[in-house]
Amino acid sequence: MSRVLITRPAGQGEALAARLRAAGHDVELVPALRIEPLPLADEHRRRLLDLDLYHAVFFVSANAAHHALAAMADLWPQWPVGLHWLAVGESTAAVIRQAGLTPAYPRSGFNSEAVLALPCLAEVRDRRILICRGDGGRDWLAARLRERGATVDVIPFYRRLPDPRRHCPDGIDTVMITSVEGWRALADRIAADIMVIAAGDRVAAAVAASHAGPVITAASAHDSDMLAALPG
Template structure:
């Protein structure tokens, strides 16, 4: 059974290896290209005040990698007392690479799960920094503001549809891990191919445009995407 992984280049290997070990033929064609954004003077000024933030949230492993690299250039030693928040395990692993202790939800691995973290409940007169891509859901920022936080949002990259994407006619299943990924490839999937969607939010967008089989994974994590395949 052929399974196409659509993660950005450089982020596909662990899932492809897991697929092969489970007996599937794994292919890779990126749906999105990650383009880092230049670091503006305004962004540098915010990062210089990193020690004033109660919590710093990273919306993806890309956000963590790029934001922490920029922070490390300005902070020879990390500020103390900051909660470093990850949306999921891959993001947490990137934070750990920088010798920081991440906080990650026990399950869900989305904005709703992050909002349930104990450190984000009482936020009056506290500052929270959101590090993310150029576009994304506004739920987190809006809810944190409603809880009394002063929220600062910084963008460190943009997602662009990949010009390299190709789904062979022989492909049985396509793994889609974000709404943006689906929007980039929705007209390029063979009608008979199945789609594994990373969560119900992604699945709702796919249902509107794809008539082939679909399975909904519990999250975008590799083990959940793999578990959603038939026969897994």
């Protein structure tokens, strides 16, 4: 069995750790990144006050949903009706449900490409869409929606910074990386003989560009996909 390092931010890797331990693996949790909320700019506050004018709101991660919904709840004592609340996957959808809303999300893929295939985004010409994400996030989905004729607003609600405590414990033979930023924060601490399991093609490409050791591409950052990618 493997000795696995989970590098998700604090509080976000426990469910995966439990599944790995149940499968017989040793597990360490050491965050590569820490999450820092961003203050809401005046222009972004104005957009949230117009929340009822949007066709859909997309949360790119559980972090985005947590921070964005908290900001929205301060401005909306009752949620506006008629919006599509979109999540990238089940963990993000769970945060949306906790706010009393009904999310839509892809049942496989768990990335922007899968979200774009959701039925509510098929016809978006002249409709407004809000994307809630971290600072410096990926622009792919916004670009595709604009190509379809939508007006897209993007609000960053947090930023990811290298965790000062990040390290690779002794004896680790497998590291799970779920974001490009996470890899960049940890890359110089990962020995060449350590296997890296990367969440999706984009993350795997970033890892392979600077890691001499084996790289396995998981289908997504979803717990089940990360677990399935682990050999043995």
